[in-house]
Amino acid sequence: xxxxxxxxxxxxxxxxxxxxxxxxxxxxxxxxxxxxxxxxxxxxxxxxxxxxxxxxxxxxxxxxxxxxxxxxxxxxxxxxxxxxxxxxxxxxxxxxxxxxxxxxxxxxxxxxxxxxxxxxxxxxxxxxxxxxxxxxxxxxxxxxxxxxxxxxxxxxxxxxxxxxxxxxxxxxxxxxxxxxxxxxxxxxxxxxxxxxxxxxxxxxxxxxxxxxxxxxxxxxxxxxxxxxxxxxxxxxxxxxxxxxxxxxxxxxxxxxxxxxxxxxxxxxxxxxxxxxxxxxxxxxxxxxxxxxxxxxxxxxxxxxxxxxxxxxxxxxxxxxxxxxxxx
Numbered sequence: 483x484x485x486x487x488x489x490x491x492x493x494x495x496x497x498x499x500x501x502x503x504x505x506x507x508x509x510x511x512x513x514x515x516x517x518x519x520x521x522x523x524x525x526x527x528x529x530x531x532x533x534x535x536x537x538x539x540x541x542x543x544x545x546x547x548x549x550x551x552x553x554x555x556x557x558x559x560x561x562x563x564x565x566x567x568x569x570x571x572x573x574x575x576x577x578x579x580x581x582x583x584x585x586x587x588x589x590x591x592x593x594x595x596x597x598x599x600x601x602x603x604x605x606x607x608x609x610x611x612x613x614x615x616x617x618x619x620x621x622x623x624x625x626x627x628x629x630x631x632x633x634x635x636x637x638x639x640x641x642x643x644x645x646x647x648x649x650x651x652x653x654x655x656x657x658x659x660x661x662x663x664x665x666x667x668x669x670x671x672x673x674x675x676x677x678x679x680x681x682x683x684x685x686x687x688x689x690x691x692x693x694x695x696x697x698x699x700x701x702x703x704x705x706x707x708x709x710x711x712x713x714x715x716x717x718x719x720x721x722x723x724x725x726x727x728x729x730x731x732x733x734x735x736x737x738x739x740x741x742x743x744x745x746x747x748x749x750x751x752x753x754x755x756x757x758x759x760x761x762x763x764x765x766x767x768x769x770x771x772x773x774x775x776x777x778x779x780x781x782x783x784x785x786x787x788x789x790x791x792x793x794x795x796x797x798x799x800x801x802x803x804x805x806x807x808x809x
Contacts, residue, residue, distance in 0.1 A: 483527030483773060486755050488679025489652030492601060492631045494558050496748060496773060498530030499523045499766070500683060500759030505542035508689075508761070509705045513545060516761045520549040524556050526770055532655075532683070532757045534562035534605055535590055539571055543593035554596060560655075560681075561590050562635065564605035576806060578608030580619035587623050603633040603655055604645075607809025613641050617648035624649065633681070638808045639672040651678045658682035658754070660691060660728075660743050660789045661712075661721070662798055664808075674753065682747050685756035688713075690721065691743035693732065711796030720795045727788035737775055740765075744772035746785050 484496040502508075504516035520531065533546045543561060550557045563586035566574040590599060602623065604616060623629040631652035634645055645651055654673050658665050658680070665680065673680050686692060688707055707713045712721055725739065732739045740758075747756040758769045777785075797804055 483770070486679075486752055488601075488681070488753070488755065489631065489677060490650060492558070492652050492679070494530035494755055495528045496755060497528055497744075497769065498532055498560075498681070498755055498757035499528050500757040501531055501533045501542055501546055502537045503759045504761040505538040505545055507537075507706045508759075511761055515763070516545060517549045519761060519763050519766050520546065522763050523766055523770075524550075524553060526766075528766075528770065529556055530558045530560065530755065530757065532560045532681075532759075533594075534565070534603075535586055535593075536562070536565040536567050536605065539567040539569075540589075540593060543590055547594040547596065551595060558600045559594060559596065560601035560603065560633070560653075561594065561599055562603040562605035563587065563590070564603075564608065564635075576606045576608045578604065578611040578613075578616035580615055583616060583619040584623070587628055591628060598627060599629045601631045601633050601653060602629040603635050603653075604637075605635050606806045607634070607637050607641055609809060613644045614648055617645045621649040635683075636807045636809060637669075639668050641809060642669070642672055642676070642678065646676055646678070651676065653679040653681045653755075655681040655683055655757075657684045657798060658747060658750075658756075659685045659687050660746055660785060661687045661724070661794045663791050669808075674751075678753075680751075680754045682750075682754055682756040683759075685747040685758050686740050686743050691725075691728070692740040693729065693738045709800045710798070711800070712794070712798060713796075717796030720793075724789050724793060728785070731781070731784055731788060735775070735781070737772075738768060740768060741772040741775055742785065744769055745775035745777050746782065748773065749777050749782060 485493050486496050504511050533542045566577040620632050633653040635655040711717050728739050732742050760766050
């Protein structure tokens with residue numbers, strides 16, 4: 483698979499693999515199939531694995547660590563801290579205190595079973611702690627050899643600038659897809675001006691931008707999309723209508739809607755790396771094949787006309803989580 487460079491020198495596959503859903507948020511998982519999916523990703527040249535301590539919670543890092551045992555030199559591991567959770571899964575808020583950063587890193591290293599984390603993200607910005615304090619602690623992790631590169635997620639341009647002044651930001655990870663174009667409102671430009679790579683999570687709109695109705699619908703009450711405004715009620719019904727045009731374009735090109743949506747994100751620039759999440763090999767193969775799709779300027783115009791920014795209905799998270807975005 484093609485490689486892309488994040489920031490000043492972190493080389494990763496043009497697509498990564500989001501591992502969150504293997505352990506939580508999208509209904510029941512299957513560890514055996516998840517490990518097989520990670521192995522097939524590596525065999526196919528997808529070397530960029532994305533996890534976080536809060537996924538599971540804590541279980542996803544252990545799953546990824548078990549899957550890469552014996553294959554560490556083939557993998558670029560990205561994990562995150564900042565969304566604090568209890569052992570019982572309770573959400574305890576956003577924490578960017580320096581002492582918490584240091585403890586989280588040690589815990590993640592242990593769960594992953596590795597000596598160094600390739601890319602360590604601040605998952606959400608703690609508005610009660612100056613970003614310079616949080617990033618000072620993160621910088622010390624690089625100096626200690628526990629982390630190679632640093633990143634931040636869902637941060638505003640101003641915060642990115644301040645963090646970058648403490649230590650170079652290698653990547654910003656934020657949601658970006660045909661139905662979430664928020665990064666185009668200045669953040670993407672800031673990243674490019676500072677030489678920061680952009681990692682796009684949920685490039686398939688959490689399964690909404692697919693050809694399979696089952697992938698668009700919450701699997702059960704544990705599927706967090708059942709609480710997302712874009713998936714339910716009147717907003718969900720209106721958003722479904724946007725897929726009609728996408729399906730026509732996909733049929734014309736002989737590909738799936740998911741592949742079209744992923745190809746669009748891949749076309750955004752050599753500094754953009756999508757990390758579609760899946761816990762099944764079937765969908766991994768479909769995602770990987772999207773890398774072969776070449777979109778013309780006319781194709782891109784058609785796709786953006788099919789999903790106009792102003793037509794997407796509903797917030798992308800439930801109310802309690804929206805306040806943590808663009809921190």
